[in-house]
Amino acid sequence: MKSAHDLVAAAKQRIEEVALDGAEQAVRNADLVLDVREPDEYAAGHLPGAVSVPRGLLEFKLSATPAMTPRDLKVVVYCKSGGRAALAAASMKDMGYLQVVSLAGGFDGWQSAGFPVVRPEQPTFD
Structure with missing residues (x-):
């Protein structure tokens, strides 16, 4: 039986990941x-x-x-750390999408690198 980790590792063998040093450019071009x-x-x-x-x-x-x-959309997929995004990118590849990359390190890596993050304002009830 395969574990979730096994499935993610297999997905990462089939997809393209973009490293953090190319992440901003990939997002801009997406x-x-x-x-x-x-x-x-x-x-x-x-x-x-x-x-x-x-x-x-x-x-x-x-x-x-x-x-x-x-199917020719340029897509960047990300999650918290990269596992769900790898599975998603593999699924999109199976669906016929041609230009999908997964963000290596996910949101955590992006945020740790100091790249911009949107945080919607929550309503206050004062």
Whole structure:
């Protein structure tokens, strides 16, 4: 039986990852930046311009959203540390997407490198 770690390792063998030193350029050049973390993680902070599509809904959301269906979109996928993004990138590759990269190190790496993070303002009830 394979573990989640085994599945992530296998996915990483099939996909392209972009290292943090090329991450900003990859995000700038992307047509679509996908945050595949859970909604509460996205709400706590995300990459500028990122669209929230939780990993569990990815294939359904991609299939149902016309703006996300072109297979030649330049896509950067990320999660917290890289595992879910690797699985998502492998799934997108299986769906026929041609230009998908996973962000090595994920959101944690991006944030640790000092790259910009969007943190939506929460309403106050004073």
